[in-house]
Amino acid sequence: MFDEDFSRLFHHSNNRSSNLFNISSNDDEFMKTIFGNIHTRRTAHQIDETILELVTDIAQSLIWYGKACYILQQDVDTNKIHTVSFSSEGVISFFGKYIQWVPRRRNRHNDQLFPREIRVLDSKKVMCFDMPIPIKHLLSEQNRTLVVLDQHQSSEIKFLTQAQGDSPSSINYFNFSEWNDIQELALYRATKDTGWNCRKYDSSKRSDFFDCHRLIRFRRNQLMLRDQILNQLSNELSRVGKVYNPKFSINISSSDELPSIAFLNELEVRLEREDVSFDDIIDYCNRH
Template sequence: MRIVKAPPLARHLHDEQPGWVDRLVLRRKSDRPDFNRRMFDEDFARLFGFRGRERGNLFNVVSSDDELARKLLANADPRYERRSVDQSVRKRVEDIAQSLVRFGAAYYFLHDNPDSGEIRVNSFGSGDIGYLFGRHIQWVPKRLKRNWDREDEKVPGEIRLLDSAKVMRFVLPHGIKRMLSVQNRTLAVLDRHEFKLTEFQPQATHENPNPTNHFDFGVWRNTKDRVFYRSTRSTGWNGRKQDSSKRSDFFDCHRLIRFRRNQLILRDDIFRQLSSELSKVGRFYNAEFTVDISGTDNLPSIKDLNELEAKLTREEIGFTEVLDCIFER
């Protein structure tokens, strides 16, 4: 294991199983979460995936150096030359949200080329990042380096010392993190038992080709539904369930509002963190650089949802009005 000062590796291919030290240090994540968790992650991270989102600018970007802010947001990549600042902010916020919801953290690193003036802000994995003696470090196990013009080579493990001035770190708000942690534990249990019904089906035999099954599958489904709705009460997620005959419109409306409010809490916190982190890395080029990102009136606000919920409680609006307010903005 060697210690080097170097930019982080976005991904690295292991040529063998990691050693016990690697397993102790690295926080391994599964490649794909299970059924319910995967659906929730997709739904919760879709912060701007509603109709009417193209009506006017969605974001206010106020900066002491507009050109530098544009480069930091758009990566100064020729492929994105035509992308507006509004589109760049939206893409960056969505990418951060997806990483936060799935992994609980998101890391970006500022890569610059002094000769060409190019600036790139690229994401890299969070499972192998730590903080030691005031510096961000990346733990990289032994890996296989692919080469197109010669044989592949084995590279020894490394502890990479990252330039903290170029690291952007994003974390879930504490309340959201605690909420998702509790919910995901229950969703994991439900996913493990998703196809357990087959274990309660008696096996047919030659003597008894049509065995009687005394197991009540209705009770099983109802129990699973109750566990699901209790586990998702705090987030308000409905699991994409359309069986409204088991739920009242009032129940669905309050759930929709609660789920959207949690999304907006996450969105606004990402705005805050993105403003702070961009200001920090931007000072590598301009000591006085600042940038502030916020939503315009074309985006829904928590205040809007609070007023909507108050009207629903007073029975001044119905199910259709709530759906229009949630999905039209």
């Protein structure tokens, strides 16, 4: 559940705007060529839509697999340049070269068995995105606890009293309420640094002040990932673009139409001063 929630870097309201990103390049025509042929989950008609979809896809791959890989391919017939994703499994960087280890596999059509392979990829046309180290450490520490909690999520059933023939209503001294409280406390402690609400929206044990602080923290971590992906995207596109234009460069950043870390920091300070309503914080974090 966390992976699904954290990968939603953009909310539905963002899709209605066409000025989501600031884009600057020294070769606008080549830039349009690249963005006009990027394969994403949905068909995008504008550059902003394409970037939004691309960043979303990269974020999901980073959260699920820790890496996202794309390659520029030139169509022999049309001479068009396409940017397509490929599996990051087995891909490593070695002295500036990208190498992919491919395990044995069978052809789905004729059941032919292919041997293991080590492929040397064209590094000049490959773009690899990595999870930023601070966020990687944050998620790793949290997920270790979440895995343990998942393993024992239903362990309380072991303490249910079994009906006996001579005593069908025997007393059970196990405190299920305290068990649930301990699990919930461990869950909130594990997700403290990420700010995830664990999809628990109604609890008398939490205050609105507590929820708003965590909501700001969670959204800030999402925006940090978004901005890091945009920075990597700028660097990778500038690098592979030099194959076609040695001087090509591009820079992509979020515009004022998107939420910003600076404004979230300001909201947090105002919250501590009791200078902003809970509804305003919830509205900003959930709609922008």
